[in-house]
Amino acid sequence: MSIQSEDVLKIAHLARLGIEPEQVESYASDLSNIMVLVEQMNQVDTSDIEPMAHPLDQSQRLRADVVLETNQRDVLQENAPAIEDGLFLVPRVID
């Protein structure tokens, strides 16, 4: 499977990555090479192997349901470009 220029542009858009037009071709070829590697790996018979969800062979540790956080709004909003009435302000989004 090879990656075309349109695929690169679509993926870049979905990931909100800015890509220069002259870079599109080289990304397409790099990504295609990765797909070739994946194809190669696909040829190994893994039918007897249980799929792995995580490289660590452990299960998730759980946390007791206790509230420990206190209100840090002032500190956390120090870096925000725009705030008002305790809200973060962002460019208008309408669905």
Next chain:
Amino acid sequence: MQWETVIGLEIHAQLATKSKIFSSASTAYGAEPNTQACAVDLGLPGTLPVLNEQAVRFAVKFGLAIGAHIAPFSVFARKNYFYPDLPKGYQTSQFDKPIVGLGQLDIEVDGDTKTIGVTRAHLEEDAGKSLHEDYHGMTGIDLNRAGTPLLEIVSEPDMRSAAEAVAYVKKLHTLVQYLGICDGNMQEGSFRCDVNVSVRPVGQDEFGTRAEIKNLNSFRFIEKAIAHEVERQIDVIESGAKVVQETRLYDANKDETRSMRSKEEANDYRYFPCPDLLPVAITSALLDEMRDSLPELPAAKKQRFKQQYGLNGYDSEVLTTQRAMADYYEDAVNFSDGEAKLVANWVMGELSAALNQHNIEIVSSPVSAERLGGLVKRIADQTISGKIAKQVLELMWSSEHSADELIEREGLKQISDTGELEKMIDQLMADNIDQVEQFRAGKTKMIGFFVGQLMKQTQGKANPQELNKLLQSKLKG
């Protein structure tokens, strides 16, 4: 052409945990904006999620209650999309390995029972809230809700009418509250519903193209939105066009659905396993513990109420829809010495009316089950009439006294003493010879006059049955 409606539902139940699913920030509703959004909820670099044990236990409890397979290992995945109320750029959810697998739920519509399949239920985090009011042309973001644990419950496309869909939603709504895993508050968004609707010609096996309707926060809206959407889709098809797969928003004011966004692009979520979270293991010890912790479920309770208390289907249904009401009812029956039917009438009638009027939940009822049971006991043994009992209930509402104390204090005890009543009737007849004669001339309705007068004299305390009996025989002469 005859059309068949096909409905599947996705329900988001907010789990009743104290803290968020991946952080130790509070989930309490109604706080000042962003005062309950910590660094994890804000998706700041360097933070890591740690899973809330209670959220896992609640999901397992739900799975057991619908007879579902609980996955020994389930996996969290990232659902990627960009929206300002989702600061990480992905929602941590579950995809191909959800915690709860296939289960089922029975619903009743018009006396028929139908089994609805529950495809799956998975854990995920809620997003924040966007406020589109005018902030100088900008949008305000409140992330207090971000990271609140949700259980998304997905049904099979098994429902064939709006009535079935509503019955299913109500059943689930009751169930999650019974289990104590969700407060069920639809106004506050603790229990939200998305509906997938399609139509197909009767007899056709393949499903039609579906539309998803979002933003349904009441049972009535669910019913109306489905009715509207079914009509719209039939119109589209019959006019020769095709239904487009899309998300639509229900507008309650206009009672219509409108297109929100086309799903093809929006749907490219590029799920992948979340590297920050390990698989969640459910041990058999936890399964046993959760199984033992299951309360009596609504369907079983309804059945027991019919048998144990001799109630009809309707009364049993009403009394068991809320666990708190069922508990109250059973306590009150005990304190009334087993007056099951009479207590049912009072809980569903006078008490519920008063609670509704004051907008009070039954758990906070000013009249406890013990005091209501005590009141009903006095109706049953004819110490007071039902009419006087309403007065006593009013007095109880604003005091701490028992029915017996109030009956004594206010002198409300019913007069059943035949001698005393007879004396009063004789006097009344002597004073109203005209009316007696009218009665004897065939105007039997005149008895109402005598009942009224005597009730007035006794301030409603005359035993009505006794009074009627005595009046009938004396008036007839």
